[in-house]
């Protein structure tokens with residue numbers, strides 16, 4: 001008997017995750033789906049033999065659902081996570097955990113009072129083999145104490161309706177999480193720096209944005225966030241330590257030599273670049289559920305990302321560094 005999963009949100013990432021839970025993760029099966037638009041839910045239900053529910057809440061409360069995957073629009077995540085917590089069900093939530101830090105604080109309160117973790121956050125980069133190797137090298141003291149990180153997040157395009165804030169809440173949120181995870185530190189203050197704007201932007205949002213974080217021990221992280229018009233979907237990360245540096249490798253691709261030049265292909269989309277990491281993320285989720293011990297990113301990590309996003313957006317408006325102020329960490333996240 002497999003873990004019976006209900007999926008809320010059957011858009012592009014929801015569909016990919018349903019496919020994974022069905023064909024990649026042996027411990028799970030998708031039995032229930034919901035989407036606020038009926039067509040994608042019906043299609044997924046038919047293809048994977050699941051039942052369509054009339055609301056996300058009904059799906060979460062259903063007896064046939066053991067665990068919930070939330071891949072719906074960002075503004076709906078918090079209420080669904082709260083409902084799953086109240087029903088004492090395991091939940092996987094795509095980023096962001098909520099639109100405000102206050103909503104996350106409520107979740108933390110409930111989860112901590114229940115005494116064990118129920119939520120795993122969708123920060124897939126923690127499962128990317130390159131980042132995993134970098135983390136191990138840091139932990140093994142191979143470059144000494146990390147002092148700073150230089151990073152870049154470059155996109156070719158965005159879907160219609162993209163807004164300036166999304167560069168933080170949907171895009172740089174990956175660097176907010178992965179830098180905290182690599183350095184194993186919380187942030188002290190963050191800032192958005194103004195930079196000359198690219199003409200390769202298909203809307204009226206700010207692009208690029210230069211984002212910086214300072215950790216409590218004084219390490220600095222800079223992130224170039226290009227949300228449109230870049231030459232590829234390209235993710236760069238270099239950790240600078242006292243005794244050396246670590247560079248995130250590109251995924252394997254053949255090195256081509258022709259026309260008097262040497263080249264290798266880059267990814268065009270996040271799905272192409274990070275597919276394998278999502279597989280490993282869900283394998284980890286299923287194991288965590290079976291052992292009643294979730295190991296991936298937690299509600300606390302989702303909260304940290306929201307607090308940091310809020311401070312960055314404030315800084316973009318104020319033009320100054322802004323403090324990242326968090327509540328005390330409950331024991332279940334330590």
Ligand code: ISE
Nearest residue numbers: 153154155170171174227270
């Ligand atoms: C998307 O939500 C992601 O997760 C990608 O990593 C990011 O590059 C993209 O711009 C976002 O829309």
